[in-house]
Amino acid sequence: MRLRSPSFLPPTAVLELTxxxxxxxxxxxxxxxxxxxxxxxxxxSTEQWQSVLEDLCELGVSSFAFTGGEALLREDCIALLDFASKLTALKTETVNGKLVQERKTPELYLLTNGSTLTDEILDFLAAKDIKLSISLPGLYTFEKHTGFDHADNVLQWFGKAKERDISTTVNSTVTALNINELPKTLSAAFLAGAGQLLMNRFLPGGRGLLYEDELVLNLEQVRGMLSTADDILVRANRTGHLGTEIPLCLLDGLELKKLQVGTRCSAARGFFVVGPSGYVRVCNHSEHRLNHITDWKNLKTNPYWKTFSMKKYLPASCRSCSRMTDCDGGCREAANVKLGSVDSPDPLLT
Ligand code: SF4
Ligand code: SF4
Structure with a gap:
């Protein structure tokens, strides 16, 4: 019998609870x-989120990242994680060259700024094997970036999570204000106990648009950020990846050993987002609300979804490039936010 995925939805859902x-x-x-x-x-509501979780598990979504806003500010965040941990998702994967389908507990991730973590929450995450990602946008510039001065608080949670054997990620957005302290920020996180790195380059969007001139990295800074992070990962014997895709031609001459850098946009293919009110977006950077998740079937014919799922967004300047099969020309939503269409060049190339 030929195995078929239960739906066209990507395997990972980012759930913006609030x-x-x-x-x-x-x-x-x-x-x-x-x-x-x-x-x-x-x-x-709690009940609506529960129903979304149940439905997505049946539709073949097997990995959920709980985020926001700040997910832990929803009073039912832990209850929803607990609910998800008791579900099983229909997972289709290739094992030894064969397509295999089985029911498995979904992989669960909690993304937080760390400000309201407690020992009890860590105990719960450890008991449920839920992975924890905490944001650390600099040490000395933490307050400048977040409005609060508690980088030490974030570092102590990495230590406490390590004691409980929780898989952790330090999530760091690199800007022109914190790039000089990147080696110190990453080293401090790994020394404190963080397991791996998720690094993002600052992309124009959201509140960041107001501060873009202060924050945006130029091309040389982006290349420097990649080599610096890779160097720290090698020294710390950790792995990491860049969460915001890069134009492949900007990587020429860089040899990265431990840092994985994506050059293909995974929006609507590897993952999708369900926003606080239930509307789907192709990526958390997207300003475009699509169908409500309860109307997921009609995403298939939604023109915006199709642009991403069928990759109809390569910039004109890239169409004669011999490497376009390995590259989507950088971030398609940053291009849209900044220049008004998904097939505009990545802001780094302008
Ligand atoms: S497709 Fe565009 S961004 Fe990608 S390597 Fe070619 S020119 Fe660079
Ligand atoms: S829109 Fe940008 S950040 Fe989102 S998946 Fe695509 S390349 Fe990555």
Missing amino acids: YMCNHHCIFCSCPWEADRGFEKMEEM
Whole structure:
């Protein structure tokens, strides 16, 4: 019998539980933090989120990243993680060259700024094998980036999570203000106990648009950021990856040993986003609300979804490039936010 995936939805869903946040990050790319018409609508109830989780598991989504805003500000965040941990998802994967389908507990991730973590929450994450990602946008510039002075608090949670054997990621957005302290920031996180790195280059969007001139990295800074992070990863014997894709031609001459850098946009193919009110977006950087998740079947014919799922967005300047099969010309949503269409050049190339 030929195995078929239960739906066309990508295997990973990013669940933005809430618009609320207690930090005021100047690099925040949440579209509701920009004054560009993306309203905060009513958030889904606990029951609605539970139903979404059940449905997505049946549709073959097997990995969920709980985020926000700040996910832990939703009073039911832990209850929803607990609910998800008791579900099984229909997972289709290739094992030894064969397509295999089985029911498995979904992989669960909690992304947080760390401000409201407690020992009890860590105990729960450890018991449920939920992976933890904490944001650390600099040490000395932490306050400048977030509005609060508690980088030490984040570092201590990495230590406490390590004691409980929780898989952790330090999530660091690199800007022109914190790039000089990147070696110190990453070293401090790894010394404190962080397991791996998820690094993002600052992309224009959300509240970050107001601070773009101060924060945006130029091409040389982006290349420097990649080599610096790779160097620290080698020394710390850790792995890491860049969460925001890079034009492949900007990597020429760089030899990265431990840092994985994506050059293909995975929006609507590797993952998708369910926002606080239940509307799907192709990526967390996207300003475009598509169908409600309860109407997921019609995503298949939604023109915006199709642009991403069928990769119809390569910039004109890239169409004669011999490497276009390995590259999507950088971040397609940053191009859209900054230059008004998904097939504009990545802002780094302008
Ligand atoms: S497709 Fe565009 S961005 Fe990618 S390597 Fe070619 S020219 Fe560079
Ligand atoms: S739009 Fe694509 S390239 Fe940009 S951050 Fe999202 S997944 Fe990455």
